[in-house]
Amino acid sequence: MQIVVVGLSHRTAPVEVREKLSIPDQSISESLKNLRIYSDILEVSILSTCNRLEIYALVRDKNIGISSIKEFLTDYSRLNFEELNPHLFDFRQEEAVLHLMKVSAGLDSLVLGEGQILSQVKKMMRLGQENQSTGPILNRLLSQSVSAGKKVRSETNLGTGAVSISSAAVELAQLKIGQENGLDGLVSLKLEKVLVVGAGRMSRLLITHLKSKGCHKLTLLNRNIDRAVNLAGDFPDLEINCKSLNELDESISLSSLVFTSTASEKPFIDLARVENISLNNKLKFIDIGVPRNISNDIKHHAFIKSFDVDDLEEVVSRNQEFRQKIAKEAESLVKDERIIFLEWWASLEAVPVINKLRSDLELIRKEELQKALSRMGPDFSARERKVVEALTKGIINKILHTPVTKLRSPQSREERQASLKIVEKLFSLIDDEKKN
Ligand SMILES: NC(=O)c1ccc[n+]([C@@H]2O[C@H](COP(=O)([O-])OP(=O)(O)OC[C@H]3O[C@@H](n4cnc5c(N)ncnc54)[C@H](OP(=O)(O)O)[C@@H]3O)[C@@H](O)[C@H]2O)c1
Structure with missing residues (x-):
């Protein structure tokens, strides 16, 4: 396996x-x-x-x-x-x-x-x-x-x-708006007319990051408007205008920066749709949905710039240098965890032998106990029988404890197999089928 x-x-x-x-x-x-x-x-x-x-x-x-x-x-x-x-x-x-x-x-x-x-x-x-x-x-x-x-x-x-995908998306918007205005670095989003489409986990994070980048007002669209209203309620210091997804076209026409983050399985914004919308602003779409919410053909629109999750690489790589160093430290921790798992798995090799040893000893225990109890006859009370039964079980468990722990403990495969062979041989655990 x-x-x-x-x-x-x-x-x-x-x-x-x-x-x-x-x-x-x-x-x-x-x-x-x-x-x-x-x-x-x-x-x-x-x-x-x-x-x-x-x-x-x-x-x-x-x-x-x-x-x-x-x-x-x-x-x-x-x-x-x-x-x-x-x-x-x-x-x-x-x-x-x-x-x-x-x-x-x-x-x-x-x-x-x-x-x-x-x-x-x-x-x-x-x-x-x-x-x-x-x-x-x-x-x-x-x-x-x-x-x-x-x-x-x-x-x-x-x-x-x-940073998360959402914060990278917000940074990408800052970067692109800055570049458009001949500015290097991350600019404030204070003047942008922001539209967020979707009111799930990603949109919540988007709004959190938008707020930290200067945005104080935005429109939030969702299929289920109640969910949008609930989400907006968690940002009392932002002016959030909640609308139904049916108002998408009108909302796009009033926006300059649109984030889409819905779990729709198909794109619901494409070139044909936006060509029918009169745009009042230069428009940027940032789509973090996968599958994408915005069709690829939007890239052919003359006045719209559109980005998807793969475009986030540009901002992410700007932040990675510091993290790469810590990642090396993290990798050694992860390798230790891998060893622990693989040792546990290797120890499973011992399970059939341990089970066989236990069941053989249990058989002997039961037979010997039966013999002893029948010799004692009716003089032995039920309570005394229970005590003797527990005593025999306890002895078997104590005897097995050390060898079982040793067979399961971390060791090389060769070492474990050698020990298993000895146990099988000494206790005659190999069944007849295996011997032949
Ligand atoms: N979670 C992540 O770590 C992560 C990271 C990056 C990107 N993404 C992507 O971001 C998108 C949203 O993820 P999420 O975690 O925020 O999802 P979520 O919390 O489950 O929220 C789903 C959102 O999508 C909307 N929605 C679902 N089906 C729709 C449809 N057919 N048409 C229009 N809206 C629809 C829902 O609207 P209703 O409230 O009306 O149902 C809700 O607003 C997904 O494409 C996901 O792959 C997720």
Whole structure:
């Protein structure tokens, strides 16, 4: 058995490919079910975020397992295998374990050390357990990866002041507006007519960062207007005008800076739509939705500048130098966590031998106890029988404690296998089938 991961991320695929492989929360159960149909996949879990789709699996055979996952991804994306495959990465065993721990720690994120990924790994673990697609191995790997992520954030400064996708989006707006006005660096957004479309988690973060960059007034649009009103209520010192998504065209016509961050599965702003809107300002769109909320053809509009998540790289790389140094420190923490997980897994090798030893000794205990009790006849009360039974159990457990702990303890594979062989031989644990 091996752990493998197959996936794609902002490092290997542009947003136009990533958005074809974004699996929304409501489709995760079905996708996990479809993956479990492959007989080689024993446990499986899906991590789907705006920057990555990764499938972790415990497989019988690594090559067959990886091919099965690639087949699933090809079917899901509706791309040809030849189109998709160059964007996919795969890792096996130690590398797969290390990769997940790095992801969880934010070391593989576009914005190094960002915090959102840790909650997404937690969600992946919860969904795997709820759908019973994960078992002892992946559950342990996932919980150890969450611990690795927490440890990196508490023991290094990687997460301190880390920018997020939302803050990078706001910075990109500042940068572009500055460049347009011949200014270097990040300008205030005080004079911008800001529109935010969507009222979820990302929009909340967008508004927080907009506020810190000088914006004091904005329009907030959402399909469900009550949610927009609720969100606006959390920013009492901002003037937020809440509207329904039906008022999108009019709101765009009055704006100079539009952020879109909805979970819509299809773009709802395209060239044809904006060509019918009379624009009163120079307009910038910043779309952090994946799948994108704004169609790519908007880039052909003469007076609109449009950016998506892949364009955030420009601002993110400006902030990374300091973080790269801390990332090195974080990587060694993550490697330690990988060793702990792999040692735990290796220790599982001892489980069948320990179980056999326990059950053989239990058989002897029961037989001997039975003999002794029948010799005592009816003079022995029920309470006395219980005491003797507990005594025999206690003796067996005490005798087993040291060898079992030693067999499970961290050691090289060769060392453990040698000890297991000795135990099997001394206690005649090898069954007849195995001997032949
Ligand atoms: N979470 C992250 O770390 C992260 C990071 C970067 C980018 N993103 C991307 O940002 C987007 C929003 O993520 P989120 O975490 O803020 O989601 P969220 O908290 O679940 O909020 C979803 C938002 O999308 C709206 N929405 C859903 N389906 C829609 C549709 N068909 N048409 C119009 N609006 C729709 C919802 O409106 P209602 O209230 O009316 O349902 C709500 O405002 C996603 O594309 C995501 O991939 C997320």
